[in-house]
Amino acid sequence: MAAITMNHIVKQYGDGFPAVNDISIDVADGEFMILVGPSGCGKSTLLRMIVGLEDITSGDMMIGDRRVNDLAPRDRNLAMVFQNYALYPHLTVYENIAFPLRLAKTPEAELDKLVRDASATLELDEHLDRKPGNLSGGQRQRVAMGRAIVRQSDAFLFDEPLSNLDAKLRGQMRTEIARLQKRLGITTVYVTHDQTEAMTLGDRVAVLKRGILQQLATPRELYENPGNLFVAGFIGSPPMNFLPATVKGSTVELPFGSVEIPAERAERAAGRGLLIAGIRPEHFEDASLASDSVRTGSTFSAKVDAVEWLGNETYAYLPFEAPAEVRAQLEQLEKDLDGEGLRTQLVVSLDGSSRIAEGQDAEIWVDGRRIHLFDPSTGENLTVDHEHAGRILGAEVNSGKA
Amino acid sequence: MMKNRVGTIIGCLLILVWCLLPVAWIISLSFKSEAAITNGSPGFFPADGGGAGWDNYVAVWDNEQFRRAIFNSIGISLIATLLSVIVATLAAYAIARLEFRGKKAVLTIALAIAMFPVVSLVGPLFDMWRAIGLYDTWPGLIIPYMSFTLPLAIWTLSAFFREIPWELEQAAQVDGATSWQAFRKVIVPLAAPGVFTAAILTFFFAWNDFVFGISLTSTENARPIPASLSFFVGADPFNRPASLLAAGAVIATIPIIVIVLIFQRKIVAGLTSGAVKG
Amino acid sequence: MSAVAAPAKRRSGMSERARAENRLGQKLVAPAIVLMLLVTAFPMLRAIYLSTFDYALTAPEERQFIGLSNYLTALTDPLFWQTTGVTVLYMVVTVTIELVIGFIFAMVMHRVVFARGVIRTSILVPYGIITVVSGFAWQFAFSFQNGFVNGWLPFVGDDFNWFGQTGSAVVAIMVSEIWKTTPFMSLLLLAGLAQVSDDMIEAAKVDGATWTQRLTKVILPNMRAAIMVAVLFRALDAYRIFDNIFVMTSGAVRTESISFLTYRQTIEQFQLGMGSALSVLLFLSVLVVAFLIVRLFRVDLAQARQG
Numbered sequence A: 001m002a003a004i005t006m007n008h009i010v011k012q013y014g015d016g017f018p019a020v021n022d023i024s025i026d027v028a029d030g031e032f033m034i035l036v037g038p039s040g041c042g043k044s045t046l047l048r049m050i051v052g053l054e055d056i057t058s059g060d061m062m063i064g065d066r067r068v069n070d071l072a073p074r075d076r077n078l079a080m081v082f083q084n085y086a087l088y089p090h091l092t093v094y095e096n097i098a099f100p101l102r103l104a105k106t107p108e109a110e111l112d113k114l115v116r117d118a119s120a121t122l123e124l125d126e127h128l129d130r131k132p133g134n135l136s137g138g139q140r141q142r143v144a145m146g147r148a149i150v151r152q153s154d155a156f157l158f159d160e161p162l163s164n165l166d167a168k169l170r171g172q173m174r175t176e177i178a179r180l181q182k183r184l185g186i187t188t189v190y191v192t193h194d195q196t197e198a199m200t201l202g203d204r205v206a207v208l209k210r211g212i213l214q215q216l217a218t219p220r221e222l223y224e225n226p227g228n229l230f231v232a233g234f235i236g237s238p239p240m241n242f243l244p245a246t247v248k249g250s251t252v253e254l255p256f257g258s259v260e261i262p263a264e265r266a267e268r269a270a271g272r273g274l275l276i277a278g279i280r281p282e283h284f285e286d287a288s289l290a291s292d293s294v295r296t297g298s299t300f301s302a303k304v305d306a307v308e309w310l311g312n313e314t315y316a317y318l319p320f321e322a323p324a325e326v327r328a329q330l331e332q333l334e335k336d337l338d339g340e341g342l343r344t345q346l347v348v349s350l351d352g353s354s355r356i357a358e359g360q361d362a363e364i365w366v367d368g369r370r371i372h373l374f375d376p377s378t379g380e381n382l383t384v385d386h387e388h389a390g391r392i393l394g395a396e397v398n399s400g401k402a
Numbered sequence B: 001m002m003k004n005r006v007g008t009i010i011g012c013l014l015i016l017v018w019c020l021l022p023v024a025w026i027i028s029l030s031f032k033s034e035a036a037i038t039n040g041s042p043g044f045f046p047a048d049g050g051g052a053g054w055d056n057y058v059a060v061w062d063n064e065q066f067r068r069a070i071f072n073s074i075g076i077s078l079i080a081t082l083l084s085v086i087v088a089t090l091a092a093y094a095i096a097r098l099e100f101r102g103k104k105a106v107l108t109i110a111l112a113i114a115m116f117p118v119v120s121l122v123g124p125l126f127d128m129w130r131a132i133g134l135y136d137t138w139p140g141l142i143i144p145y146m147s148f149t150l151p152l153a154i155w156t157l158s159a160f161f162r163e164i165p166w167e168l169e170q171a172a173q174v175d176g177a178t179s180w181q182a183f184r185k186v187i188v189p190l191a192a193p194g195v196f197t198a199a200i201l202t203f204f205f206a207w208n209d210f211v212f213g214i215s216l217t218s219t220e221n222a223r224p225i226p227a228s229l230s231f232f233v234g235a236d237p238f239n240r241p242a243s244l245l246a247a248g249a250v251i252a253t254i255p256i257i258v259i260v261l262i263f264q265r266k267i268v269a270g271l272t273s274g275a276v277k278g
Numbered sequence C: 001m002s003a004v005a006a007p008a009k010r011r012s013g014m015s016e017r018a019r020a021e022n023r024l025g026q027k028l029v030a031p032a033i034v035l036m037l038l039v040t041a042f043p044m045l046r047a048i049y050l051s052t053f054d055y056a057l058t059a060p061e062e063r064q065f066i067g068l069s070n071y072l073t074a075l076t077d078p079l080f081w082q083t084t085g086v087t088v089l090y091m092v093v094t095v096t097i098e099l100v101i102g103f104i105f106a107m108v109m110h111r112v113v114f115a116r117g118v119i120r121t122s123i124l125v126p127y128g129i130i131t132v133v134s135g136f137a138w139q140f141a142f143s144f145q146n147g148f149v150n151g152w153l154p155f156v157g158d159d160f161n162w163f164g165q166t167g168s169a170v171v172a173i174m175v176s177e178i179w180k181t182t183p184f185m186s187l188l189l190l191a192g193l194a195q196v197s198d199d200m201i202e203a204a205k206v207d208g209a210t211w212t213q214r215l216t217k218v219i220l221p222n223m224r225a226a227i228m229v230a231v232l233f234r235a236l237d238a239y240r241i242f243d244n245i246f247v248m249t250s251g252a253v254r255t256e257s258i259s260f261l262t263y264r265q266t267i268e269q270f271q272l273g274m275g276s277a278l279s280v281l282l283f284l285s286v287l288v289v290a291f292l293i294v295r296l297f298r299v300d301l302a303q304a305r306q307g
Helices: A043-051 A093-103 A108-121 A137-149 A167-184 A195-201 A219-224 A229-234 A263-269 A291-296 A324-336 A394-399 B002-030 B034-039 B055-062 B064-097 B103-114 B119-132 B138-163 B167-174 B179-208 B211-215 B225-231 B242-277 C005-012 C015-050 C069-076 C078-111 C116-128 C131-142 C166-194 C198-206 C211-222 C224-239 C243-248 C258-268 C272-297 C301-306
Strands: A004-012 A018-027 A032-036 A058-063 A078-081 A155-159 A187-192 A204-209 A212-217 A241-248 A251-254 A257-260 A274-279 A284-286 A298-303 A306-309 A313-319 A345-351 A361-366 A372-374
Touching: A004 A043, A018 A043, A018 A058, A018 A212, A032 A043, A032 A195, A043 A058, A043 A078, A043 A155, A043 A187, A078 A137, A078 B167, A093 A108, A093 A137, A093 B179, A108 A137, A137 A167, A167 A195, A187 A195, A195 A219, A204 A219, A204 A229, A212 A219, A212 A229, A229 A241, A229 A274, A229 A324, A229 A372, A241 A324, A241 A345, A241 A372, A257 A298, A263 A372, A274 A324, A298 A313, A313 A361, B002 B242, B002 C078, B002 C116, B002 C131, B002 C166, B034 B242, B055 B064, B055 B242, B064 B103, B064 B138, B064 B179, B064 B225, B064 B242, B064 C015, B103 B138, B103 C015, B119 B138, B119 B211, B119 C015, B119 C258, B119 C272, B138 B179, B138 B211, B138 C015, B167 B179, B179 B242, B211 B225, B211 C258, B225 B242, B225 C131, B225 C243, B242 C116, B242 C131, B242 C166, C015 C272, C069 C272, C078 C116, C078 C166, C078 C224, C078 C258, C078 C272, C116 C166, C131 C166, C131 C243, C166 C224, C166 C243, C198 C211, C211 C224, C224 C272, C243 C258, C258 C272
Parallel strands: A032 A187, A032 A204, A078 A155, A155 A187, A284 A345
Antiparallel strands: A004 A018, A004 A058, A204 A212, A241 A251, A241 A274, A251 A257, A274 A372, A284 A361, A298 A361, A306 A313, A313 A345
């Protein structure tokens, strides 16, 4: 068991492209750390540098108090679960799990006990004599985990372990991994591109974009206080809405109308001209159902383009026109988030009992306290509460490029 | 649906007849007696009284030249196969796994040689081998067999090697293996079936060769079985001893049939991956 | 940034590691390259050199340089053109028939559920059998003295000599060639057939395509690469036809192929000069055939190699 400390880690390829650019993360002993970001953000490279499958261009990689930069993977005593599980097809499930112990020349009796413990934990007992080729996706996943937990390693590393499973199994295995990690209390670094996994599993989450650490914080902090446009857009599903906005006094002018926001927030964004407002879908409500809270928010009327009723909630889509200055920024953001730059529209999440229908003009209430305001040129969140936002790094590095 | 099924069954029968009828024929022929052959014995099966029992087989086996030829063929083919597969494994590993300059050139040369007209080399090789004393020796055949089986072996093997999930090598290293352990305990067991398949195909090629066999040998010193069969004349040069030849042919075919029976699946996989994908 | 993509990236970068990898790669392929060139390039160069001499092994002291005379002699000799014509005939007819039968076999093997192993094992028998043995089997089968073909074919007299004239002898040689190599063709086509997805065929069914339409508009176009590779390989192989001719007719009654002519000049008549010239011509004509096929059918060789 050990902490993992990454100190100004850089990974540069031959063509000078920095896949990982000056990243410092400290993973505490026993902590569950998530590395999250869209594809190409450097998260897998970073993980592979921890385990020793990639060379580190510069910086220090510490496991416990050992500097491991120059150690071979086998000398780092880490266990890793690969994206495609990397099970040995010629070995049985039993031998797959036993593989690291055999390499370590563990005595037969002890080995057998450890393998059987691991298989009991993961409910693999009835499959021990089968070959990986005959197992289902979920079973293979569990064998890969078995191979990781069977040895007394200093930390677990997961490289998108659930991406090959179907949605239902993914949910189950997610819970399983969380439970196992809590029980073993072992330091864990987990790479994913799925924000749901990041939110549900992590003690803390590091959000990466193009090799640069954007924000390092707890899931709640990320959700409530995203440091910049990118983090705000990446965390949350359905994603945060971004609208052109201008601040006048303590009101924000949005395409649909004006919304009253807390004076302290308005002050920080005052005098900056055109901004981008970020509002999460769930901070809207059907005005007729929100009467209790109306005093702290504003209502506006807009045409509903499409409605998706899910039973417990309803998504309504309201198209709007964005001015050119903002649209360029939003399109870039879409690209960064691996998304398709479709139309500009507002997604609002309403109560399931709402009767709003397609084609109607609807009265929508919005919670002004939860509106974030972003600088369109740097992407920085002007209204962030720094005390509850963990570490924010992306904004200043980004400002040059955006 | 019914019509499809009937069609498939007829197709299967057609394939079976196609493949096995000539084999049945040569076996049947090998049981006709020499006397019957000399007098003329048309018909698929030996006529009444025209059967020879095992006589032809005994006669062929008693023939010193034939025994030598079988021995030469087995020895030469096995050595050529072994060496060719070793050299091809190195090259195929490099092609499948490493980035290096000249990779395209290797594949192009291999492709060109696979299409090379063997006969056009026979003249100069004949001349060269006589000059350096390789004519009518085992190495004199082993060397060209290696060269001409290399393209097939390299393609087959690199197609197999590309399929190996090399991530496993890394997984093994994380699990605590040295590079050598990762190679021996994970990669070798995965690559072995491919290497074995390449070896079978290479062996077939060497066993089947005729052009080098008749051109680069002159005595039973190194003459392989196909060449020996074709030079087997018998007592009457104008009337070939068909049934004796047939018995020899059956004996020469037995190793192939045995290999096919045991390794059918591997051969099919190797042939198709080597030619279409490799 | 998946784990699979990472090694590929590693290759492009890490100049020191990349250089080491480059060196290792070249070291590993070196023995194969040397061996392949030793037995082909070097003798080929020597053949080009020898082809400019009037040089017979029986009279080595009379060897003299005659420039391109050997080529002139060969190219103006009707025998050369006649053998080339016969060779092309062998190639075109056998490959066409093999393609048709091979495709039928591939369809059957693709469909068959029961006895799959038996069918595949038997299809490998002709593939594995020595060509010389196949030649003997068919020679004796066609023989009027000891064979069964005349008896089985209703329109052929019992004493018909298949090897008595060019036409029938060529047919007999082709039968042996086709019998032996159709399985190889059908296995290549089977692999191609396996790459045509069932979904696509079902979609065509739903779209209302008849069986023939499915075959010509969906299956065959999607097997194009496999068919082309099979044709290229087999055509070049057939162009080099030698073993069957040697065994079945020894080149008699004008059944000689260009390979056989070359062999006879060099090994049987010891005319190394003329033989070498023919070797070079054979090599060039194979190149021409390969080029024509690649051009004519627009075979994508890169696809053939990379899959």
